[in-house]
Amino acid sequence: MNHTPTPAPAWQETVFKVLKAGGVDQIAYVPDAGHSHVIRSAIADSEIEDIVLTTEEEGVAIAAGAWLGGKRSVLLMQSSGVGNCVNMFSLLQAADFPFFTLVTMRGEYAEFNPWQGPMGKATQGALELMGIHVLRVSHPDEVEEIVSAGYDAAFEAGEKVAVLLGQSLIGRKKWERK
Amino acid sequence: MNQTAMKPRADRRAFVSRLLSSVPEALVVTGLGSASYDVFAAGDRDLNYYLWGAMGGAAALGLGLALAQPSRSVVVITGDGEQLMGIGSLATIAAKQPRNLSIVVLDNGHFGETGMQRSHSSLGTDLVAVAKGFGIADAFTTDSLEGSEQVARRILARDGVSFAQVFIDANEPPRALPPRDGPFIKNRFRAALGLRPF
Numbered sequence: 001m002n003h004t005p006t007p008a009p010a011w012q013e014t015v016f017k018v019l020k021a022g023g024v025d026q027i028a029y030v031p032d033a034g035h036s037h038v039i040r041s042a043i044a045d046s047e048i049e050d051i052v053l054t055t056e057e058e059g060v061a062i063a064a065g066a067w068l069g070g071k072r073s074v075l076l077m078q079s080s081g082v083g084n085c086v087n088m089f090s091l092l093q094a095a096d097f098p099f100f101t102l103v104t105m106r107g108e109y110a111e112f113n114p115w116q117g118p119m120g121k122a123t124q125g126a127l128e129l130m131g132i133h134v135l136r137v138s139h140p141d142e143v144e145e146i147v148s149a150g151y152d153a154a155f156e157a158g159e160k161v162a163v164l165l166g167q168s169l170i171g172r173k174k175w176e177r178k
Numbered sequence: 179m180n181q182t183a184m185k186p187r188a189d190r191r192a193f194v195s196r197l198l199s200s201v202p203e204a205l206v207v208t209g210l211g212s213a214s215y216d217v218f219a220a221g222d223r224d225l226n227y228y229l230w231g232a233m234g235g236a237a238a239l240g241l242g243l244a245l246a247q248p249s250r251s252v253v254v255i256t257g258d259g260e261q262l263m264g265i266g267s268l269a270t271i272a273a274k275q276p277r278n279l280s281i282v283v284l285d286n287g288h289f290g291e292t293g294m295q296r297s298h299s300s301l302g303t304d305l306v307a308v309a310k311g312f313g314i315a316d317a318f319t320t321d322s323l324e325g326s327e328q329v330a331r332r333i334l335a336r337d338g339v340s341f342a343q344v345f346i347d348a349n350e351p352p353r354a355l356p357p358r359d360g361p362f363i364k365n366r367f368r369a370a371l372g373l374r375p376f
Binding site for chain 1: 205207227229230231232233234235236238239240241242243244245246247264266267269270273274360361363364367368371373376
């Protein structure tokens with residue numbers, strides 16, 4: 001295996017800085033390329049529990065358990081994972097848990113894989129139907145402000161918030177392996 | 179007639195009551211349905227977190243709590259159907275190996291809440307083999323009240339994650355319904371841990 005390390009985009013470094021400054025205790029994730037810097041940083045940070053999930057709804061339940069124990073847990077996932085979470089989101093409403101998730105988007109802009117389309121286009125609606133407030137980042141300059149605004153709304157005001165990281169921010173997926 | 183009906187099995191209420199009396203300081207999370215009723219019937223406690231929904235989420239919720247409170251014993255008490263729905267969470271737990279988390283599956287081999295249809299665990303699935311396969315080495319079965327001591331020792335020791343499959347009778351004891359008010363049980367639990375409102 002030859003994984004040449006490429007420097008992380010600055011906006012991904014900003015995401016991790018915002019979470020760290022906000023005192024995040026746990027980062028649970030199903031990986032996506034757009035989250036890779038944050039995941040690497042969480043694994044390298046001895047003060048943060050990094051939790052790899054088999055499916056995204058585990059991260060919703062973990063966030064509730066963390067809050068019960070006085071800690072802050074953030075869920076990283078791709079838009080397809082939002083579909084996996086729908087019933088588990090009931091937990092957030094039924095017991096009024098704070099919740100913060102960062103969602104990398106697929107299927108809505110410069111997408112080459114039609115299988116990403118149905119869930120990607122329904123992601124925002126699915127979150128809102130389940131009572132989660134949705135914010136969106138489309139440009140690197142907005143990352144710090146919007147991610148920190150969402151994070152604070154979750155853990156200072158007890159809201160349930162998803163920040164969608166748009167495909168125009170993430171960039172087109174390179175499909176050719178060279 | 180199936181062979182599983184011939185095996186010795188514990189009474190669920192007596193098993194849970196005896197287990198919880200041995201671990202009075204533990205933080206307890208219950209999967210929806212009969213497991214919640216059993217834990218409530220053993221005596222309501224501020225440090226019980228009863229789920230009434232979120233099926234498949236009990237073990238993962240226990241993981242988040244165990245990582246948040248590493249100096250406390252955390253025990254998840256759930257049923258075979260609930261655990262099967264969140265079966266991947268056993269892999270997630272094994273990857274973290276929280277020393278203070280114990281999973282107790284009350285297994286009657288049936289979906290007790292919905293008409294006693296047979297579940298996978300009486301149709302061939304070996305939950306202990308599954309747990310071990312996911313990486314929870316300390317996985318075992320018990321079918322007697324005395325087995326609760328074996329489970330309690332693990333909960334108290336906090337020296338590794340454990341998984342207990344408890345074979346119980348497929349009966350339906352009288353309903354004992356815990357509070358359904360999610361914010362109430364959440365806030366009461368946090369207060370009992372000394373956590374302040376945000």
